[in-house]
Every structure is written in structure tokens, then in C-alpha cells.
Amino acid sequence: MERIIFHIDVNNAFLSWTAIYLLEHGYKVDIRKIPSIIGGDEKERRGVVLAKSPIAKKMGIVTGEPIFQARKKCPNLQVFPANREWYQIESRKFKDYLKQYSPNIEEFSIDECFVDMTGTNYLYKDYVALAHKIKDEIKNTYGFTVNVGIGNNKLCAKMASDFEKPDKVHTLLKDEIASKLWPLDVKELFMVGKKTSEELHRMNINTIEQLAHTDYKKLEKIFKKQAEYLKNASWGIDNSEVNEENYHKDNSISTTRTLKYDTDNTDKLKECLLEQTERVSRELREKKKYASTVAVIFKDKNFNSYSAQEKLDNPTDNTKEIYKKVINIFDKNFKKEALRLIGVRLSDLNEIKNEQISIFDADIEEKKDIEIEHTIDSINKKFGSEVIISASLKQIAKDKKKKQ
DNA sequence: TCTGGGGTCCTAGGACCC
């Protein structure tokens, strides 16, 4: 049976959601109708564009560019901060609403969903009419607009929702590949970014149609395994399933921080790593997972990134064990040049702790640690505090310093 | 006041084993 997949994408999600928030709190202007952006905090050196209004877009402002650059393009630009808690609330509303139309929904990001409508045709004979109904209901109920893309697979649905914005329904069905997909530049194809499109252009492959008709061997020579994706995608082929499990895979948990000032002060950096380790290991415990690999992420003042990772002897969710490893990796790999950013990543996450040393064999100290940690977790949960860090952890950083 | 943060997946190359 031919599948029918919807891809639903909130238009300028962060900006729309902030506009709604502001209107609900007495702000007189709808920021969707003026040159505006949602941006990071420039004083904290996180000044990039996260979302833009249609007028800002017309002025050439793009997501991800520095705000100072955006201001040059548009001197009367209004900048608003992100409100992620609010975005989560809006996201939840929108996704819960969609559940009435199909049980099979895959969250793709905070503002995008795939919905598998296959087999619902006894209810909804006309999918385009249904898509319009969904789009309009969301607009009327929640006050923000969406694009709905309809395809016979996820790739085509996703490409279709991207066609013309905002507040539109588009189809990209099997018999429309040649007319709607092929004329586009290869860089429009999902998963074809800057590097790949540059390489394709060098090969004089400019449109998706040209890509579709390029000899596979020629593609494979340059793109290896990616060639298979490129070939299939150019013909609108994608056999992946809509699956709610796809979104929350939990393959890794990470956090990074751009520092207020570049610094090579190891005490300061280790202090930051301690907070970050606390955060990621708490998230790990919340998800009832155990990590086997720990990484430290560095970015120096010239924006050169590097990272180092190591396996743990046993999977753990214990902050102290993880922090010991973090410090160990840091000491071995820090290049002693001022850093702009530092971070911690946990990966190789397992459901079950491989208990080579059972809790009964663990020494008294270790048992105490685990008890303390659970207590701290429950206090933090109760009071929403993020600052309780056991003194024994701070000691790790100090001990290490003494040894040097 | 110049350039975020959180993810996934893939690849190349080294170490090690038989």
C-alpha cells in the first residue's frame, strides 16, 4: 500500500512562540510583523540568530549568523531573547493536538513532526483537505502557523513542507518528483549541506535532476556510502519508517558552555567542568542510564575545536566516578591555551549497569557516595535547585592540583 | 558586544589479536 506521510513544521517557531508569549503578557506589537529576531545573549558571547521574522528574512538575515552582522543588514532590527521553557510548552500543545489524527507520530525536533496517515483513508479521503484542516485548526486554536508537507515517505513530506512558507500545504507525491523536486538546486535536498553541495557543484551537478541522472559509480567514488543516500534522495526514495522511538534515542548526553571570557585558568575550567558533569550525570540518572564513555570538548579562542574521550572500566551514573574521568581526560589533553568553550559528553549509554562489583562489595565510602547522590537528586528535584554539589567532588579537583 | 547548544551518523586510522 502506498504510504501517506505528513510533515508538520511550525513557521519561525521560536519567533512565533515568543510573539504569542509577548502578546499574552500585554506587549502591544506582534513581533512577527516587524524586522525582528530571536537571538542569544551578546554580552554572554552567545550572540547568534536563532529565528527571524519574515521581514528580517527579506533583509537577508539567516539563522546562525552573528547578531552584529544581522544588524548591519537591518539597522532597526529588534532582538528578543529565547524562552526555552515556553517553547517546550508550545511544542507539547502542538504535538498533543496532532495525536488525534494518527497514533503514529515521530517528533523530529522541538517544532517538527512526522505523522503517518497511512490506513486512515477510510476517515479522510482527501489528504490535502485534511492537511488544510490541521493547519487552520492549529492557527485558530494556538495562534501560530504551520506548513504541512504531504509525501509517500518522510523525505518527500519533509521536502514538501519546506516549499513555500508560511501557512501552506504542499504535496510531493511519487508522480510529482520530476516536476517539483528535480528543478531544485542540490543544496535544497535534505542532508545535503555546504560541503556536499560544493562538491556536487564542482562536479557540475547543479540540480537534483542532474544528480538523479549521474552515474552511480561516479558518485560512489567521491561520496562513498553517502552516494547511496544521494541517489535515492534525488529520486524521492526513502524507506525509513515513522517511529516515535527515533527521536529519543539517548545515544549521548552532552553540555557545552561558551565562557564569558576566554581563559586558560585550570581552576576556573575545572569548576565549570564540575557543574557540567553534575548536570549531565543527573540527566543520566533521570533517564535511568549508565554511561561507558566520557568525553571532554574544547574550543580555543580561535574557534578550533578538539575533543578527547575515554572508556570507563564499568558503566556508571555516579557523578564522582564520571568527574574523576573528566579531570583525567582534561589534564591529559588541555593544550594550555585560552579556551572559548568547554563541555562534557557521555556516550555508550546502556540500560543496565554491568555490576562487576556489586553494591555489597563496594566499600563504605562508595556506598555513602551513592546515598548522598540520590539524596541530592531528590532535593534538586523537589526545589528545582541546580547548585547542590557535594563537597567530596570539589575535593577531586583540589587533590589533583596538589599532585602537580 | 563577532561567530549557540544539543544531537546523530559516518569515516579514517591506530592498536591489538590470531
Next chain:
DNA sequence: TCTGGGGTCCTAGGACCC
């Protein structure tokens, strides 16, 4: 004295997404 190969595990780095 011509320098095997397959397999596995691990790490660093990069491409891409929102």
C-alpha cells in the same frame, strides 16, 4: 629479508540537522 590480512575495538574529527 620479500612485510599477510581479517576482524574488532577504540578514538578523533567532520558533516549535517534543528
